[in-house]
Amino acid sequence: MWETVLSALMDPVNALFLVGGVAGGIVVGALPGLTATMALALMLPFTFSMSPEPALIMLGGIYIGAIYGGSISAILINTPGTPSSIATTFDGYPMTRQGKPEQALVTAAFSSGIGGVLGGLTLLFLSPALADLALQFGPPEFFWVAIFGLTIIATLSAGSLLKGMIGGCLGLMLSTVGIAPIGGESRFTFGFSPLQGGLDLVVMLIGLFCIPEVLAMVDRKRVAKQGLALKREKGVAGGVIKKLVRQPLLLLRSSIVGIITGIIPGAGGNIASLLSYDLAVRFDKKHKDYGKGRMEGVVASEASNNAEVGGSLVPLLSLGIPGAAPAAVLMGALLIQGITPGPDLYTRYPDLVYTFIIAFIIANFVMFVMAFYGARYVARMIDLPADVLLPMIVMLTVIGSFAIRNSYLDVCMMLGFGIAGYFLKKVGFEPGPIVLGIILGPIAETGLAQSMLLGQAEGGVWQIFFTRPITLVLIVLSLISLLSAVYIQTSRAGWKAGRRDAETCDAD
Amino acid sequence: MRRRLNREIGVSLFFLGIAVIAFIQVEGLNRMSAVFPRTLAVILLVLSGILLVQSLVRPPEKKKGETPLASSRILPFLLILVLYAVLIAGLGFLIATILFAGVGTWYLCDRNKIRAIIGSILLGILFYALFRFVFLVPFPGI
Numbered sequence: 001m002w003e004t005v006l007s008a009l010m011d012p013v014n015a016l017f018l019v020g021g022v023a024g025g026i027v028v029g030a031l032p033g034l035t036a037t038m039a040l041a042l043m044l045p046f047t048f049s050m051s052p053e054p055a056l057i058m059l060g061g062i063y064i065g066a067i068y069g070g071s072i073s074a075i076l077i078n079t080p081g082t083p084s085s086i087a088t089t090f091d092g093y094p095m096t097r098q099g100k101p102e103q104a105l106v107t108a109a110f111s112s113g114i115g116g117v118l119g120g121l122t123l124l125f126l127s128p129a130l131a132d133l134a135l136q137f138g139p140p141e142f143f144w145v146a147i148f149g150l151t152i153i154a155t156l157s158a159g160s161l162l163k164g165m166i167g168g169c170l171g172l173m174l175s176t177v178g179i180a181p182i183g184g185e186s187r188f189t190f191g192f193s194p195l196q197g198g199l200d201l202v203v204m205l206i207g208l209f210c211i212p213e214v215l216a217m218v219d220r221k222r223v224a225k226q227g228l229a230l231k232r233e234k235g236v237a238g239g240v241i242k243k244l245v246r247q248p249l250l251l252l253r254s255s256i257v258g259i260i261t262g263i264i265p266g267a268g269g270n271i272a273s274l275l276s277y278d279l280a281v282r283f284d285k286k287h288k289d290y291g292k293g294r295m296e297g298v299v300a301s302e303a304s305n306n307a308e309v310g311g312s313l314v315p316l317l318s319l320g321i322p323g324a325a326p327a328a329v330l331m332g333a334l335l336i337q338g339i340t341p342g343p344d345l346y347t348r349y350p351d352l353v354y355t356f357i358i359a360f361i362i363a364n365f366v367m368f369v370m371a372f373y374g375a376r377y378v379a380r381m382i383d384l385p386a387d388v389l390l391p392m393i394v395m396l397t398v399i400g401s402f403a404i405r406n407s408y409l410d411v412c413m414m415l416g417f418g419i420a421g422y423f424l425k426k427v428g429f430e431p432g433p434i435v436l437g438i439i440l441g442p443i444a445e446t447g448l449a450q451s452m453l454l455g456q457a458e459g460g461v462w463q464i465f466f467t468r469p470i471t472l473v474l475i476v477l478s479l480i481s482l483l484s485a486v487y488i489q490t491s492r493a494g495w496k497a498g499r500r501d502a503e504t505c506d507a508d
Numbered sequence: 509m510r511r512r513l514n515r516e517i518g519v520s521l522f523f524l525g526i527a528v529i530a531f532i533q534v535e536g537l538n539r540m541s542a543v544f545p546r547t548l549a550v551i552l553l554v555l556s557g558i559l560l561v562q563s564l565v566r567p568p569e570k571k572k573g574e575t576p577l578a579s580s581r582i583l584p585f586l587l588i589l590v591l592y593a594v595l596i597a598g599l600g601f602l603i604a605t606i607l608f609a610g611v612g613t614w615y616l617c618d619r620n621k622i623r624a625i626i627g628s629i630l631l632g633i634l635f636y637a638l639f640r641f642v643f644l645v646p647f648p649g650i
Contacts, residue, residue, distance in 0.1 A: 183541025387616035391609040445544040
């Protein structure tokens, strides 16, 4: 197996896609308003005619690049390029205002690289172990795995927990459109036969993640304020890296926070970076310097959000449950290639999975090199005009949604759900929980129906859900995740209040 | 405050409506086909009910910089999007895309006709050539 993996990694075409993916991701991530999820969803049509290796390597590179790219605009113009870089603005932008943008960018690049590599190593070692365990799962366990994902659905919602749950419920409901997996009858098709096959996941992903962002940008009109020209200063980068190497605990702690947050399905990079930033403030004696341009603040945020990338792929590859919204798009890419992620992925496609994971780790090194030398060039691109960017994005969404099944109906569905997603977002319903609901729906329904049939055969329909050891563990995990979702919501309110207080003090 | 209150109540009623329709739709289906969507309909009904009560008892505060649900800037662009979808079926991807990119760019770049015309033709042809001949992706319409 390892010979195949090595030869795939040495293939110049794969290397080209890896470098191109990382570079493209950095550029898209640096553009405020364009998220990593959107970048991945937009790139899906490029992968249709590709073989699985280069397709996944490129998408992995885009994911890594976009999460780092978000820090460039966060540091230079105080606008996070992606939601994952929210905490980077707290100290990154004050560093720029103090005339230290180079230091801030090098700090972000180095921390992102370390966090990303640690996340990749976790993916390499933890994911197969988890997949081995998941091979023992039966229908009741899969039902509870889906419930586990759903209990923390609310953390994907930026606002109210209740709205996150309603969004998740709506997603689950949408997943039931078409023929029932066990009962075999049509549901919610309203006599319209093309709906019997169900709603296509990739179409929904493209519509719900891209169109609302496009419409929000039309509403805001400008993508960014202005591009920036940066000059490279001699000796700065080396000095910053020396300083960072002397802080292994901060780097390690931030990366671990990112990895754990990523593994928990639903909690994304923004949660990871805020949690890590919060811990950095608590553990640092100079906590009063945070928010005023402290380098450690940038380290905490960036190491954590890039480590989260690897973490979010652990449940995807081992259980078939995406750990974050961009991982949901990667799941769509796997499905396009005819590969269903889940416990048997490691036994059915070991060459592909290990090629992807090793390439993922290499991509983090590539990202560091590109970030180190290329951040100042990307900074100049921040001012891409909306009138060029937005029609391009819409065209890509149309091509992408059509190419999956050559269906004009899918284009209409994509636009329809995209427009609905925009209005839902305006009233506080994030697309993340809806999409997670659509993904988890079939797992939950099949698990529920098969367990009921098994239970019936054993004499008690519901006992089977609560009497097996693994189901009990999953029930406990679901309860913990539900409580942690409540805690994160409360903490987030606290961070916002803290930021408001700090801004008021600054204004005073 | 009143507009916000109406918006929250409207959203709750919308989801209540979906839950009721879903519940009615699965009536008459066999047990295995109905159990999951029926359970979801009940959960959605309960959650929407809580949202309705919450929005009546404690209406949320208006957020800083909050824009109307459909601003005057977004509505024409929505219309352009819908027309694009319709035109794809009638005129094919290339012509519909050039028209969409032209009108879209014109609308977004403060009615600059020259920029819109040049930009749309270049973008349309570039995308068509790239996907049709390099990535071998099929196109909707003619």
